[in-house]
Amino acid sequence: MLPFMRCARSGRSVIRAVAATAACVIALMPIMGGGAEDEASGVFGVRLPEGYRDWRLISVAHEAGGLDDLRAILGNDIAVRAFQEGTRPFPDGTVIARLAWRHQSSAANGAAFGQAQSFVAGPPTNVQFSVKDSRRYADTGGWGFGQFEGGKPNRDEALLRTCFPCHDRAAKATDRVFTHYAP
């Protein structure tokens, strides 16, 4: 809050102070919503959306190879409605969450089934968000990207700068989104 306080002191009259405060609030809005600046993931300033774990399911996925994870793709209400109604491009306010866990063989399930063929969600790896804001993220197709591990924002700028080039290879007809809604 230090920048905000420094700004507010600059006005000499009450009116000027109010005007200055308002200007500062507007200028600081991108870093005020949802928490302090140090809670934002790098490059795009995306914050961990409150309650995202309880968002509705869009689809599931399994990424093999080096990642070897199981995934759930969840969405806020704007995202889910857009997926269900086929609205493209996605409207501003869309937030898509990709949760991932280790693709882990379940010994308990294998014992019950008589063979090892059951893979379940192991320890969580990271959570990624795609946030649609056509003005703020105009240079990246209207999408901002963030990543969190254990609730902590990832600030590896080189990593986060790989998000858009990869999504940019997805079909333009899907608004650069890989996931399709699972019925």
Added chain:
Amino acid sequence: MLPFMRCARSGRSVIRAVAATAACVIALMPIMGGGAEDEASGVFGVRLPEGYRDWRLISVAHEAGGLDDLRAILGNDIAVRAFQEGTRPFPDGTVIARLAWRHQSSAANGAAFGQAQSFVAGPPTNVQFSVKDSRRYADTGGWGFGQFEGGKPNRDEALLRTCFPCHDRAAKATDRVFTHYAP
């Protein structure tokens, strides 16, 4: 509503009619909730819960082998709260939904990533439900089971009678539920 109307006519006084109506309503409750009797899955009489696709996520899974599917396990509010708070046995009213789709390689994702390692939800296979009602399903640990394909109830009694023996091999400490809540 024909049985209900026939019952209501049997009373000679208003009081008798009300009493008869109440008795009929109670007797008909198992087939009134959620639709007609022919909408229920076999053996346990489980019906497709309205809105289950928008329930919250409990976990994800990948069943390899012959099934070769990707799964999402969703729950109604009672189920999700019990999972989150660790309540066992699950309270009456718990409904757990297991959705499954073919474990399908995504050619589009493979083209974007430069290698085929991405599996997504293909066509849906079936949806199974575990319903907790300790009185109605007292003989099967308090659990009733149902299966639906394309929204239609499965009435293969031999198939549905395999549900409980398999769940009965899961740990009693988890109340015969295989799934754990994914953080």
